[in-house]
Amino acid sequence: MSRVLIGGVGNVLLGDDGIGPYIVRLLESLYRFEDNVELTDLGTPALDLTHRIVGLHSLILVDSVASDDAAGTVVVYPKEVILQRTPAQRLDPHSPALSECLMAAEMLGAGPQNVLLVGVVGESYEPGGPLSEPVRHSVQRAIEAVLRELERLGFTYEKRLVPDEPRIWWSDDLPADSRAVFN
């Protein structure tokens, strides 16, 4: 069965770094997805991402990215771009390792056919900090980017008539605010 994983990547304790898990939890609360679409808050995975992506049909990740673009810019990276990155000598097994994990899955002949990283350019990574204004304003664009990819891949979803309470337990002020974006 073809499966797609929508994974939110990032540390929810570090301000804009938490945008990936944040988006995934909003998606869960706002939409109903067909059974073979899995949504997961991946936290900050490292080399152990490999065994999660092996055997998937498609992978959509949402993560904060550092880039020269303005904060809040939504940037998408397709599989071939991610695979262009050469992994370097690694001192620490626990640094983020998307390129390496994807390469390992490819080597096993079990990499996802489609991979899209939806990146949101962050601004502030203060411990305990809220999402910055520009990143907060990117939420709808990031969600649209995920849904667009899902449609392109032929997976279905529907909007919930009454959204579930988003399980964004790490933040005090965000859920109400972000629901306003959609109403």
Next chain:
Amino acid sequence: MAKRITIDPITRIEGHLRIDVEVDNNAVSNAWASCTMWRGIEKILQGRDPRDAWLFTQRFCGVCTTVHAMASVRSVEDALKLEVPLNAQYIRNLILIAHALHDHIVHFYQLSALDWVDVLQIPKADPAATSKLAESISPWTKNSRNELKAAQDRVNAIAGSGQLGIFANGYWGHPAMRLSPDVNLLAFSHYVQALEYQRKALQVVGILGSKTPHIQNLNVGGVANAIDLDSQSALGMEKLEMIRGLLAEVAQFVQQVYFVDVCAVAAMYPEWFKIGSGLRNYLAVPDLPLDSRGSSYDLPGGYIRDADLAGVKGFQTASDPIFRQSITEDVMHAYYQGERPLHPWVGETDPAFTGWNGDEKYSWVKAPRFNNEPMQVGPLAQVLIGYAQGHPLTRKYTDLAIDKIAAIGGVRATPAALHSTLGRHAARAIRACMLAELAQKHLQLLVDNIAKGDYTVRNQPVLPTHEVQGVGTHEAPRGTLSHWVVIKDEKIKNYQAVVPSTWNASPRDRAGAHGPYEASLLHTPLARPEEPLEVLRTVHSFDPCMACACHAFDPWGRKIGVAKVL
């Protein structure tokens, strides 16, 4: 004239451990370990409900999530003097064991193996001869010629494409790489298989903890698992049998593959039993409690000073008074404010960044000290402390390792040879074998206790209004982890986590004493200083985890190529 080499992954990959070494006559003459990112996560916890702290601490690190959750609930339970029901102890122990087995397998195959295994020699291997060699050292059933041929074909495809991809940055052909093509192939085929077994180990965490990577089933005072033997949704016979099957498969991989591979690498690089010793002070806490009060344990703890195994001192409990009283953190060479070493209960985390200066401040990691001395933590500490106290399970697998290495390579190592880079790898494999055996035991303890009709999983915590303090420890895959909490008016007043990699990656202290990474690198010979493979071997042998010790927030470096802007 000494030459300075900096291995700073920040400039090349997404990492945060930096190593500086001075090289004189092709040997390391001085070393600095530093962390390049600030960690101030503990401050978030101040003012929060102590019963929720574990949800937050679980996010300290993306890989060691479970261990920070566990140390956190234990710290609050210690502060409240709250016992933990037997079922909850066993369920927690099983989660911790499964997590550790997963972690050790990942560490060896995905991080370290390619320090010793030259992938580009694999096309020269003979799969039939490799299979024969494998069958002579292990009963593992997936060492057939066909399995090995398939693994070789994968490497041939990558090597033939000219795009090394995942292997683009190894030190292939380095003079310090010495395995035969056949042994390289064998280890590589297990690197591929390891992915499957690390997943099985995590499945156990997922079944008991509801979710991975972030478990959901913890509570201060116990766990949230509903026990009902006849139910499919609660923890019942069906799930317990599934766990039994998964643990048996993982145990077989650990004992027949991982353990044997480490012994084979050790047998073929015996000089590495003499390299990388460094600091020979060791610290470990008891873990895997066997009763609700935490007065007896399956894994012993204690400390050893300056390799004096006969002088080992044991800890009675996981929050032994000696442990509680003897720890301080020094910031003389770390980017924090503060004049004198502080106990974690009164610890501060106020940054004072100066930029790297090896004579002054140079790391975001504090320097933890036990009785004012740096300590090495991790599997080597666990194994030596257990061995020195005559712990039967530790002795069993340590002696097995020594026999296996002798059988493969004809070299008989002694427990003293374990003070080394190879010793750290051997100790990790020994510990993995011990944990694999203990997993079966704790599952049976759980099943037997439930069969008695005990379904209790939690004791309700009551928060006092007066000030209390506690320490929660866990002997994690990378070593002694301790969370220190001060609670007042039902809120967290102070919180500090002293993580294993803080002990091992510690910078110098005010007395100038090196931390374990630093000390272990001194005198390391380098065949080609411009390709410091030997430095990586020793640093990797500790299984560094800077994501816990600090945190990176630049997951992608700067630009990663052509991108589409929305």
